[in-house]
């Protein structure tokens with residue numbers, strides 16, 4: 001099926017939804033089908049939510065093919081058609097496994113289990129995406145939220161990459177998805193791309209450093225400073241729309257603070273993590289609910305004072321300042 005026919009079919013199945021759609025499926029030059037906004041979409045908007053067509057775990061191609069073939073037989077004809085119309089970058093002996101490999105999104109961050117969706121799987125990649133995909137393990141539904149404002153006519157994009165500088169991203173996108181990325185980041189003039197590469201490499205490095213439990217234990221002040229540096233880098237690289245990363249970063253800062261007994265900062269970090277999650281996945285995921293609860297009761301976390309009580313709050317401590325910069329320095333324990 002060519003991509004024009006496939007996008008027409010896609011739109012006719014979308015028209016069966018009750019709500020007016022914020023987007024349409026369209027052929028995008030050099031990308032096959034993509035989703036394009038039919039209206040301005042504000043940041044934090046739920047664009048679409050879908051149940052999986054098929055869920056699977058990784059396996060050898062032949063075994064996966066047999067599993068998918070039997071799962072496919074259990075679907076109704078319309079769903080079978082939707083699955084078979086999805087793009088396949090790996091045609092050949094194992095067509096069902098190829099469709100899965102091209103389209104499956106992980107059911108949760110780092111999960112080996114993946115799922116495909118009739119419409120969400122039409123969303124193309126950008127290294128500066130305007131949307132985020134999230135699996136809700138309670139409702140078993142995948143959501144797409146706008147993580148930055150999207151203009152009418154703009155393509156809706158998510159990120160397929162695992163971060164890092166452009167050469168690393170390009171190689172992995174080429175190998176896993178068969179395309180050369182020409183997004184706004186990758187097609188910047190060389191000097192700007194170099195600056196972006198430096199920031200993204202440093203972002204990866206800081207991210208790894210912050211997650212090191214030994215450092216959180218022995219040098220929590222340094223870990224917290226890294227969180228602050230990472231936040232500045234994210235703001236520079238993602239133009240102020242860094243919520244998907246900030247949600248995790250604030251949760252790391254929460255964990256560092258609570259493990260050394262600082263309930264006040266921990267509560268603020270948990271609230272900030274919740275606000276960031278609200279923008280990119282809504283308030284109904286188990287992760288968002290948990291962090292909201294921790295903002296109210298930070299000491300409910302299992303690592304409360306596990307490393308030390310050296311940051312236990314005293315009545316004398318002055319919590320926060322009116323001025324934003326001073327407040328940030330206080331929050332991240334940055335001395336002059």
Ligand SMILES: C[S@@+](CC[C@H](N)C(=O)[O-])C[C@H]1O[C@@H](n2cnc3c(N)ncnc32)[C@H](O)[C@@H]1O
Nearest residue numbers: 030031032033087103121122123124125177179
């Ligand atoms: C999950 S599908 C996305 C929808 C797909 N375009 C379609 O026609 O159904 C992934 C495939 O879309 C294409 N694709 C996604 N993002 C792209 C991009 N930024 N540039 C070029 N092709 C892209 C690649 O062929 C990739 O393997």
